[in-house]
Amino acid sequence: MSRFATSVSRRATPGIPWLVRRILAGVLVLFLVSVLLFLVTQALPGDVARIILGKDATAEQVAGLRQRLGLDRPVVVQYWHWLSGVCTGELGNSLQNGEPVAGVIGPRMLNSFALGLISMVLILPLSVLIGVFTACHRDSVPDRVFVAVSSLFTALPTFVVGMLLIAFFATSALGVLPGVSNIPPGDLPWWHPAELVLPVTTLTLMGVLYLGRLVRASFIDAMNSEYVEMALLKGLGDRRVLFRHALPNAVAASLPAAGLVAAVTITGVVVVEYVYSYPGLGTGLVGAVNAHDLPVMQACVLILATAYYLFNVLADIFAVMGGSR
């Protein structure tokens, strides 16, 4: 991202042609992702028809199902059938239960995006707040604690953080929050705020501890810059220097990273959902992989990849804007 963004920023402010090129590149990337996923699923051990029918089915029954599902056709034909369906808005049916894919993943998509969005809404202001505060109190106890804790949590896998939070807040110590985050079918996630607390906290914690450090570093750079020194020499007040000069530049420098954090958060929900049994795209994807349910798997991956790509583009745009600034 950064190399690309830098090259763009050297040229000019992003325009419509640049955006169109990025979107076309994104479509190409998604196409390649779908081809790769299709090939990977073909290489996985196990026959989908056998998985659906179970071990008690006879070879004739398995062959019959393979034919009904179109699995006996050449791989290219199967892929074309799926791709042409996607292009016309028809995602096909789940191989596991015959339900339309849109119906299977629709509610899950809403749950995942709600989780990601709430987390991002918390991550961005908290990162700025903590980053600026620790930068302003550099080498103080809170600053040292923040740096130490963020180093520790950045080194920990997300699922470990999730398990620690479950043990502390739900099952072993305090017992004040739900240990799993089941959203009943048909319910909207925000109807169950208690169930959202721990997954959102996990994502927010990981995001804030990473982005907060970047904001802190940017802010320290800004405070050491010549224009801030000049402003101070001109006799401007500390508050004015801080909020009118240093802060906007520090935040602008951190915005590309914020776009990336958003992308990582969207894909990070896969792990968080699994840890908390949260019914989103991540848990849907894990189930689809286990069952070789290609249509559901493709849809989940493409949605996550699209979100990831869009946030990357956003990060590029911020980077370019920052460069032109």
Added chain:
Amino acid sequence: MPALLCAVLAATVLAACAPPRRAGSGGGTLRVATVTDAGESLNPYASKQSPTQELRSALLYEGLTRLDPAGRVEWALATDMTPNADFSVWTIKLRPGVRFTDGSDFTSADVVASIRYLRAPEHAAQGLAFVERIDPNAVEAVDGLTVRVGLSRPFGPFREIWASVLLPMTKAGSAPGKPIGTGPFAVRTFAAGRGSTVERFDGYWGNRPKLGAVDLIEYQTQQAQANALLSGQVDVASSTSPTIAKSLVGKNDIELLDSKGDFTLRIGLNTTVAPFGDARVRQALRLLVDRRQVVSNAFGGYARPANDHEAGTPQCPAPDLPQRAQDIERAKSLLAEAGQSTLAFTIATDGLLPGMQELAQVFAENAAKAGVKVEVSRVTPTEFLAKWGQWPVFIDFNPVPYLPTVLGSLLPGRVGNATHWDDPGFVGLAGELFVTPEARQCPIMNRMHGIEYEQGANITPAFADVLVPHRAGVRGLVPDVNGRPLTFLTNVTVGG
């Protein structure tokens, strides 16, 4: 005025955000954590059914007979089954006054339709192996409450077979789309892979449950089930490993229902792969097992030693064969006799159930004492299934009573018989068993157990308990010898 507008707007937004009120059911709701099954459906005849689907089916549907918690067969939708002289035609009398959950009467037409659906090969019903002897063209309704069933081959244990959860009766024409049953509960909500709610059917013919509803909430892992139980989100965890069970008991008022039954995890030896076709090798491998170590290490003490044969029945307990114990020297001697002193092989397991991988590892340790090199290979469930019937040595499980076990996995040619064991003596006795009146079946079964013990292709070291942790407020649960205690909810209540 602007303040009023803001207040109205806020109230509207809050109302839109609030969950709809759910209709309550008198008698309380039991919340049960179950295993996620994205491929599940409401069809009780589906070709592959997870424990979650089987549990829900047991609450929604009934068979002609059923098993009580002690494993005894009792009448359910039938009140009598009478064979002709050679057991080739059975006449079934149905219980009068039974209604489906949609209010319609249960009649012989529904039984005929259910049997024909089960028997049609294209439906690939999981219970097909149990009813293969039924001639679908010879199933007819004699009158509204009588059905005559003709068989292609005589079959005596007809009554026992219908107790399987895989052979329920549904309303004619309702399966597989929206099957309607006669059970004590009816479906209120269902979302595949997420959960379902069943509510009490007040028109049920038998003892109505005290519970108003049962929520089956699906979780991807046993640990998630345990977490949900610990944090009070569910009342019961339907499946748990011994390790997790031990960690739960005593915490947050959690109790453990321990069903000591006939559930077996077994090591299958493929008799078509050398050297496992040699009975001496199979016996030697059985002599390597330290069964007490299996019980304590693989099952955390929640098991009892088994004797390389399946369990008996309440009417016919297993024969009093000498308990096989570890005998390394005898095992070495048998292996030397068979020319297999340097035997080495791999055990494949998908680790689907608690104890599977642990059993393989304990066996590998035991075998090393005799110089037999055993490796344990953990494969994915899909890969395990894909090569079903080809693995030389594998971990299998058996949750069903003896007669369905014989029909489903001990006779040659059955898909469930991945060992391909084909013992003429056993097959002959099974044929004899199938044409013998119930009262005279016991000696035959004992002889069959004896052949399993001497010649069988499964190493069956232990009968594992089925553990169901639950909150102390849940009362009335009963242990079940077949390991399905949550299908007996009649007297269950949920406290505060």
